[in-house]
Amino acid sequence: MAEAQQAVLEVRGLKVEFPGRRGVATALSDVSLSIRPGEILGVVGESGAGKSMTGLAIQGLLERPGHIAEGEIWLADRRIDNLGDRDMEKIRGREIGAIFQDPLTSLNPLFTVGAQLTETIRQHLGMGRAEARARAISLLKDVGIPSPEERFGQYPHQFSGGMRQRVVIALALAASPKLIIADEPTTALDVSIQAQITSLLRRLCKEKGTAVMLVTHDMGVIAETADRVAVLYAGRLIEIGPVDQVLRAPKHPYTRGLMASIPALGARVERLNQIDGSMPRLDAIPPGCAFNPRCKEAGPRCMRERPGLLPAGAGASACWLNAGGTA
């Protein structure tokens, strides 16, 4: 498969489990997706659907006792789901950059932004002090921070929220990673600044050929930024496809409900939670299709058999009704 060979990230049949006192909770089940160089994959779904969990599993950051129980994660031609902590530490920052909702998660308040950027650059790229400083200043300029030479010597608290998230983007890009995982990168920012940050992220990743997994609740951000979209539901990937198809002609009944609940494309919504009923808890996922209690199109097969991803238009959808099938 030519597409699979080119992918920066390839996740195959990922299953994440959390053993607990009341049994094992399956947080992700059979999640498969890939992202090519320079491509932005938007990841959407209700709260608790498994969006952050997918990003954490890829970065080797699952909170114990959570672990990958099945599946494989490939970064270009290297399998990374079975690496030890030390190898994963090297990959984080160097090959996978991270941007989280709160810029302060990624920044240390005790060090100047210049020191943090140079530290990351030196650690991962083995540059000398002067060269790392020059690269740091050029990165600050790339992310649109005015007077980068002066800003280099300032502390995170001296930056506004939007400027701080720009610094985090610079930090994520510092070692020219192949992949960036951005989990709700603009949710904590003023609405007026959100679009600037997402278009900056898009421009930089297109220029540098970085693959991006962009987790967001905001369909406006998806419409403006993503090339393809993955929809998660109860820890399962239920639809994936080109952004136009998923937003305008979704193939899965859940995605259709999700899109219908949004007043107008481009409008910004806080939570995507307006379909009748609620997503099942991880320990109460029904047999068959996880969406069956809420699905108006459910038939007997949906109660018994779990649908896998099937080709649907230019993408894929996990529903028995695909390709003229019956539920």
Ligand SMILES: Nc1ncnc2c1ncn2[C@@H]1O[C@H](COP(=O)(O)OP(=O)(O)OP(=O)(O)O)[C@@H](O)[C@H]1O
């Ligand atoms: N440490 C943990 N132990 C057990 N279950 C967990 C743990 N952390 C998260 N979960 C469960 O895993 C599921 C997926 O959570 P995740 O954080 O990925 O959701 P999300 O899609 O990112 O939601 P949100 O939009 O609220 O950020 C949730 O049901 C959550 O309760």
Ligand code: SF4
């Ligand atoms: S498989 Fe059945 S229950 Fe699930 S979305 Fe399709 S029609 Fe609805």
Ligand SMILES: [Mg+2]
């Ligand atoms: Mg999350």
